[in-house]
Each structure stands twice: as C-alpha cells, then as structure tokens.
Amino acid sequence: MSTPAVQNLIDGNKAYASTFTEGHLALPPSQKYAVVTCMDARIDPKSAFGIPLGAAHIIRNAGGSVRDAFRSLVISQQLLGTTDVLIVKHTGCGMLTFDNAVARSAVAKNKGDAAAKEVEDLEFLTFPDLETEVKNDLEWIKSKNVESGINFTGWIYEVETGKVRKVE
Numbered sequence: 001m002s003t004p005a006v007q008n009l010i011d012g013n014k015a016y017a018s019t020f021t022e023g024h025l026a027l028p029p030s031q032k033y034a035v036v037t038c039m040d041a042r043i044d045p046k047s048a049f050g051i052p053l054g055a056a057h058i059i060r061n062a063g064g065s066v067r068d069a070f071r072s073l074v075i076s077q078q079l080l081g082t083t084d085v086l087i088v089k090h091t092g093c094g095m096l097t098f099d100n101a102v103a104r105s106a107v108a109k110n111k112g113d114a115a116a117k118e119v120e121d122l123e124f125l126t127f128p129d130l131e132t133e134v135k136n137d138l139e140w141i142k143s144k145n146v147e148s149g150i151n152f153t154g155w156i157y158e159v160e161t162g163k164v165r166k167v168e
Ligand SMILES: [Zn+2]
Pocket: 038, 039, 040, 062, 063, 064, 090, 092, 093, 094, 095
C-alpha cells in the first residue's frame, strides 16, 4: 500500500542515490564504537553526535535501553570489532511518561484481549528519572562478563538545545 511514508522513501531515496558516492565503505565501523540512543524522532545522531557514514553503529530503541540493545552490542563488539559504547538518553523522553501497566492497558483497550495477552510479560523498560536510568544502564551493562574490556560512557542529549552532557 502506498502511504505518505512509502512515497517519501521512494522520493527521498531517489534524490539520495543520485549523488551517492560512499559505496566503498567497509562493513566494520571505522571508528570502532557504538552509540545506543532513543528512537525519538527529534534526535539526528549522525549530525548531533558527529558520526560520519561507516564510522559507528547506531543502535536505536525506545528509551535508548542497553538491555534492549544487548544483542546488537554483542554482535557489534564480538563480530565487528567495536570497543567503545556511548549511551545517550535525552530530555523529554517518552519513556518518562508511562509504565508497564499503562502500556499494557493501552494495548488491551486498542487491540483487545488476545493482543493484551501477547504483551502481558513484555517489559517496556520505562523509567522515572533520566540521570538515574543512565547510571542504571551503565551498571547493568558493565556487570556482564561479555562486556569486559569495553569502554562505556553515559550521556544526556537535550532536545531543547541540541547539546549533549556527560553523566558522571
Ligand atoms: Zn526517548
């Protein structure tokens, strides 16, 4: 089905491919790092965090959760040689605004009982405090044996200013 999103992809890609010159890039990220950040539509990681094409893995999910990104991080490190992970959460994150119960009841209301059953054990990984969650993510990921020797830092990106600050 053609939707505005489908048409945008077709038109946008046509323009992009007409001037594309980066087909020579190697598979492993050239700068050997990964960024875990939120899927929030207001974040443009490539521009906001200075990432050239081919330089880093950008792993995005709701909230920029390392738990959610764990599978991709292991692949990034063990098969593609990255050694550094930047965890970047952001101000105004949607994950600050609900919890598991709210998400599950929204599914039940919108989609019915069979759908609600499908998500009854799904952990939505919401959080009540931004800085605390960056620290929780750092602690969780650093506790994994498979992550030994990997450098982790935590950051908060401000959607209001475009600035990033380190979480100590
Ligand atoms: Zn977010």
